[in-house]
Amino acid sequence: MNADSTRVFSDLSEPYKRRFPFRLSVPSFIYPAGYAENVRMLASFVDEIELLLLESGDDRLPSESEIEELAALGIANDLTYNIHLPTDLDLSTSSKTDRRWAVERLCRAIERAHPLAPTTYTLHLPYHETDHQKPLINSWEIRNAESLIDLLTMSRLSPRQISIETLDYxxxxxxxxxxxxxxxxxxxxxxxxxxxxxxxxxxEIYGDRTTMVHLHGVCGGRDHLGLDQMPKMAIKTVRDCLNSYTGALSLEVFSFDRLNSSLPCLAQMFLR
Structure with missing residues (x-):
């Protein structure tokens, strides 16, 4: 996607690069523009970019030339990347053929992003059943395990390079x-x-193997809001959990206004 050169976007009000005990990350869709333009606008303000590769089609992934441009921007701005892998794939579907296809599509995304030396590849393991009985959950787990082992074998990633995201279950x-x-x-x-x-x-369960945290406001059954929408008690819990965290934290909001309102809240939580 090429940005219209006539558009003028607002800058964030204050840089937060290298200011937190964790690496501060933001998504690659804050401005209504392409990957590279978002990175250029954000690179001096944050430590890392969460590159959103949310759709698995070849025409939806960044081109090789775009990846080269992103890599150059990362080097020039002391910026790292993490990858959010496509969410339109299911590694637990009952069809072995479909699972194999999903693995292959994920490998294409991983291969495309490889030149960026991502800090982690975040992956969804969706659960589509309406029934939460234990046998169904066990079968879901077994199918995911088989697919993940295939994914690791084909992609040549080490297991700790893939971070499984907590979802709605x-x-x-x-x-x-x-x-x-x-x-x-x-x-x-x-x-x-x-x-x-x-x-x-x-x-308590996952803190010692957590390499990525997604943080966003939650209010009235809605999420991915600005942190100014987070209840005070939730903010205290978040702060307590992250007290000694040194991985990456992505403010997973998808607009300039929500990011701009979230950054001062995050600073108030962690900067003394």
């Missing part, structure tokens, strides 16, 4: 899986809070 559902394969975890704190799960318990 209880976070402990994939506890055995991540230990079995030795995967990393992305704790999406907004998801945990929105769906009513215990954030402190989730951190």
């Amino acid at each position: 209880p976070p402990e559902w994939f506890e055995a899986l991540v230990h079995q394969i030795d995967l990393a975890v992305c704790i999406d704190m907004g998801h945990v809070l929105r769906f009513g799960y215990d954030l402190e318990k989730t951190w």
Whole structure:
């Protein structure tokens, strides 16, 4: 996507690069523009960019030339990248053929992003069943394990390079899986809070293997809001969990206004 050169975007009010104990990341869609333009606008303000590769089609991934441009911007601005892998794929579908296809599509995204030396590849493991009975969950877990082993073999990634994200189901559902394969975890704190799960318990289970945190405001059953929309008690819990965290934290909001309102809130939480 090429940005219209006549558009003028606002800058963030204050740089936060290298100011937090963790690496501050923001998504690659803050401005209604392409990957490179977003990175150019954000690079001097943050430590890392969450590159959103949310759709698996070849025409939806950044081109090789775009990746080269992003790599050059990263070097020039002392900026790292993490990759959010496509969310339109399901590694647990009952069809082995479809699972194999999903693995292959994920490998294409991983291969495309490889020149950026990503700090982590964040992956969704969706659960589409309406029934939460234990046998169905166990079968879901087994199919995911088979697909993930294939993914690691084909992509040649090490297990800790993939971070499994907490979604709308209880976070402990994939506890055995991540230990079995030795995967990393992305704790999406907004998801945990929105769906009513215990954030402190989730951190207790996964904190030692968490390489990515997604943080965003939650209010009235909605998430991915600015942090100014986060209830005060939730903010205290977030701060307590992240007290000694040194990985990456992505403010997973998708507009300039929400990011601009979130950064001062994050600073108030962690900067003394």
